[in-house]
Amino acid sequence: MFHGSTIEISAAALRANLDFIRGTLGKARLCSVVKGNAYGHGAGAFIPLARSLGVDRFAVYSASEAFYVLAHVKREASIYIMGDVDGPALEWAVEEGIAFNVFERQRLDMAIHAARTLKKAARIHLEVETGMHRTGFKLNELPEVLEVCKANMDALEIVGICTHLAGAESLSNVPRIHRQKTKYREALAIAERVGINVGLRHVACSAGVLNEPDILYDMARVGILQYGFWPNRETEARYRTAHGLTDDPLRRVIRWWSNVMSVSTVPAGGYVGYGSAFEAPGERRIATIPVGYAFGYARSLSNSGHVLIRGQQAPVLGIVNMNCITVDVTHIPGVEKGDEAVLIGAQGERSISVSSFGDLSDQLNYELLTRLPHDIPRIVVEKHD
Numbered sequence: 180m181f182h183g184s185t186i187e188i189s190a191a192a193l194r195a196n197l198d199f200i201r202g203t204l205g206k207a208r209l210c211s212v213v214k215g216n217a218y219g220h221g222a223g224a225f226i227p228l229a230r231s232l233g234v235d236r237f238a239v240y241s242a243s244e245a246f247y248v249l250a251h252v253k254r255e256a257s258i259y260i261m262g263d264v265d266g267p268a269l270e271w272a273v274e275e276g277i278a279f280n281v282f283e284r285q286r287l288d289m290a291i292h293a294a295r296t297l298k299k300a301a302r303i304h305l306e307v308e309t310g311m312h313r314t315g316f317k318l319n320e321l322p323e324v325l326e327v328c329k330a331n332m333d334a335l336e337i338v339g340i341c342t343h344l345a346g347a348e349s350l351s352n353v354p355r356i357h358r359q360k361t362k363y364r365e366a367l368a369i370a371e372r373v374g375i376n377v378g379l380r381h382v383a384c385s386a387g388v389l390n391e392p393d394i395l396y397d398m399a400r401v402g403i404l405q406y407g408f409w410p411n412r413e414t415e416a417r418y419r420t421a422h423g424l425t426d427d428p429l430r431r432v433i434r435w436w437s438n439v440m441s442v443s444t445v446p447a448g449g450y451v452g453y454g455s456a457f458e459a460p461g462e463r464r465i466a467t468i469p470v471g472y473a474f475g476y477a478r479s480l481s482n483s484g485h486v487l488i489r490g491q492q493a494p495v496l497g498i499v500n501m502n503c504i505t506v507d508v509t510h511i512p513g514v515e516k517g518d519e520a521v522l523i524g525a526q527g528e529r530s531i532s533v534s535s536f537g538d539l540s541d542q543l544n545y546e547l548l549t550r551l552p553h554d555i556p557r558i559v560v561e562k563h564d
């Protein structure tokens with residue numbers, strides 16, 4: 180109720196992105212990564228839409244995210260926890276038929292124990308450490324782990340065997356990625372020797388899908404591409420050049436807008452907002468928009484961000500406040516209270532991309548998106564205007 184801004188999710192954009200992704204995946208299945216509240220898009224809006232477009236597997240990082248996602252997925256699609264699930268959360272996951280990664284003996288033993296207590300097989304993915312050095316069984320542990328699995332197959336359903344690439348978006352990581360691929364193949368060979376069916380083989384995230392098509396195997400875990408963003412510029416340039424794509428095949432799914440709350444003028448020499456961050460060189464017409472850093476509008480956009488009003492760019496003046504920003508509308512005729520102000524996405528012919536929203540690092544798209552607060556209302560529209 181009474182929110183100062185709205186996030187619109189475009190069905191047409193998601194459809195286009197899924198078509199593109201499915202085209203790159205070939206026979207491999209898509210697992211839709213919806214951690215971080217569906218990369219800020221809002222799991223509650225994104226998941227039912229993705230379901231209606233045929234997506235039937237969703238991955239999150241933690242049990243708390245899975246708990247939230249379950250409410251939107253109902254029973255018709257599967258959920259997979261890639262990281263944090265322990266103790267009572269692990270028992271809950273087994274009970275709900277939610278799959279999770281197993282990357283250490285203790286968790287494997289817990290999964291078997293929970294399955295026996297609940298009389299329900301634990302659905303697990305075995306994670307193999309191949310060079311990311313985050314989580315995963317080392318290759319020398321794997322034979323014993325697989326033997327334990329084999330001896331407890333009444334309590335386990337092995338859904339898959341996976342690893343995660345440590346930076347497939349950059350050519351500078353290619354040697355490391357290639358060593359990871361080799362280790363993963365060794366892991367598969369070990370499973371074959373032990374004589375155990377390890378289910379779906381999966382390695383690729385978005386950058387892996389685009390840059391390392393030989394590791395698509397049976398499934399890919401795709402996050403950022405679904406939302407219409409490239410993992411980084413290098414991957415975009417590399418992929419588009421290799422495939423001769425003059426147009427961007429991706430469509431941004433998100434559009435975030437607010438409304439002008441108030442319009443006023445500042446005389447020449449007046450300071451806008453706190454302190455002296457912006458001094459008006461001449462008389463300025465300014466508009467205040469009720470979105471600040473508490474709503475995910477980064478403070479680093481002080482004196483540097485832009486919003487769109489009446490199809491034109493209005494620069495942020497002064498410091499981004501906790502709950503509002505002030506923008507310059509001197510050059511935009513007729514701006515009045517209630518006008519739409521676009522913070523991310525298109526208005527008329529122009530658009531604000533998340534990356535220009537603060538162009539500091541490749542990880543910024545991920546970070547800015549996932550920082551959009553849960554309580555901004557998300558609505559699904561067929562198409563952004």
Ligand SMILES: *Cc1c(COP(=O)(O)O)cnc(C)c1O
Pocket residue numbers: 212214261343383384385386400401402403404410
């Ligand atoms: C986040 C994540 C993904 C998805 O990454 P994208 O770059 O957004 O496609 C895949 N696998 C794991 C293990 C992840 O944590």
